[in-house]
Amino acid sequence: MQKKQVWIMGAAVLLFGGIAGVFFAVNAMSKGEVAAVEISELDRLGNHEVMRTVESGEQIERIVHAVHSTSELDGVVDFTGGDYKIALIYDDEVRECYHVWLNEYTTSGAVMNVEQGNALYELSETKTEELKELLLDGGL
Secondary structure, rough: HHHHHHHHHHHHHHHHHHHHHHHHHHHHHHHHOEEEEEEEOOOOOOOOOOOOOOOOOOHHHHHHHHHHHHEEEEOOOOOOOOOOOEEEEEOOOOOOEEEEEOOOOOOOOOOEEEOOOOOOEEEEEHHHHHHHHHHOOOOO
C-alpha cells in the first residue's frame, strides 16, 4: 500500500512540475527577444530620466545576463528605489523593469524586478563589476 502512495505522490509531483515548467517556458517565450535596454538614473524620490538606450546585441546580452544571473536574498523587502532603473524592452514592446543598487563603492550590487517588489536579488561580485563598467565607467 505504501509503495502505491509513494508512486502516486511522485507522479503528482512530476505532473505539477511539468505543468509549471511549461507555464514558465510559454511565459518566457511570449516576451520574445530583448530589442533594447533603457538605462535611467533614479533620484531619491524614484523619478528617472533615460540616460541612454542600448541597442547593441553584445551589450544587451551582457546586461540581460547580469540582471538574470542573481541569487535571491532571504526575507521580504519593503522598499523601492535604487540607483538605476534598467528596462528590458522586448521586440513585442513588452517591458521588464529592474531597480539596481550600484555605485562606485559597491562590491556586491542588488537587483529588484519592479513587478516583484518584495524580493531582492544579489549580483555576484563579477556581475557587479561588469555592470559598474557598463553603467558607471561609460562602457556603453
